[in-house]
Amino acid sequence: MTTPSPLLSRxxxxxxxxxxxxxxxxxxxYGDPLREQRALAEGAGLVDRSDRDxxxxxGADRLSWLHSITSQHFxxxxxxxxxxxxxxxxNGHVEHHLVVTDLGGTTWADVEPGTGAALHAFLERMRFMLRVEPRLATDAWAVLTLAGPQAPGVLATAGLPVPGAPYAVAATGGGWVRRMPPIGDxxxxxxxxxxxxxxxxxxxDRLLAAGAGLSGISAYEALRVEARRPRFGVDSDHRTIPNELEWLSTAVHLEKGCYRGQETVARVHNLGRPPRRLVLLHLDGVSEDLPAPGEPVxxxxxxxxxxxxxxxxxxxxVVALALVKQSVAPDAALTVGGSTAAIDPDDAPAALDDTQAAVRDRVRAVRSATIG
Structure with a gap:
């Protein structure tokens, strides 16, 4: 979807x-990225994510069908x-990541911008004779995100439902509101x-009148990174398996029946040591240009x-999500695109107290370089 959002005219x-x-x-x-981040962290910010597919x-067979071709227990x-x-x-490599909602006889999936057509083509190939009708609906429907500690109050003031648990959904006159896991630390x-x-x-306009402020996608991305929630195609690559990311707990059901790639997921889970792990990196921020996704660590x-x-x-x-080899020590001296980098202490193994102390010292050194 390349048509500009109407909120770009604000x-x-x-x-x-x-x-x-x-x-x-x-x-x-919308003119003040850091203030917009604070609105998400401390108040309520409305984020335009209408470019998601x-x-x-x-269809009557939709849940059993999706159950058979994805990693989740539909x-x-x-x-x-x-x-x-x-x-x-x-071989167990991630080809698509879906956020899914089932409501009133229809299952909805929103996915990364630009990936919907490929997912739709895959679903069409897997239909066979089942009673399902996958449709690409980006032209008709859009996703917005309201986030922040005051977000529930804003929804209530706007006369919209406030689902209570993560992934719970409530209808809103054709659309819906879905609660997601919290973002930010x-x-x-x-x-x-x-x-x-x-x-x-x-x-x-309805949500802004109820007390929200407009926050750009960069504000949302900052809190998403802080929460270590990966994006398909950005924090993953063609070699990524679910065990390397939090998707093993949020998007994979380890006790369901057979599905494509399950053997790899189960084998690595039982061994308990995926080839890479996701970590938060602190960069010194000396360069004005941020490293691009895929830049080597x-x-x-x-x-x-x-x-x-x-x-x-x-x-x-300046912080980043990175996939690093399991052999990388938590206190390793790292560089990314010429910037000094350090792994966040919270991503160090809990049992290694001395190592964690060394990691904290390294993060402080990187932050000091940034401030200086």
Missing amino acids: PGAVPVEVAPDVARAVAAH VLSVP EQLGDSSGSEALVLSP GGAAAFDLLVPRAGIGATA LSGTRTVGRVGSVVRHHELG
């Missing part, structure tokens, strides 16, 4: 111009509920809203990983 809107999101037709920010799957998914799911290759509440594309502006001259999302956080400075 005062101060600056479109996304940074890789890998240069094609996103939404606002990076949306698919709908009506046969246990009740009405007005949701989850996350993965489509894997035969402070656990700010987050809600996704599916709205008619023609009603993006009206829905935004180096230990000396040796490549030990790849960086994914890189953001400027209002409290942490």
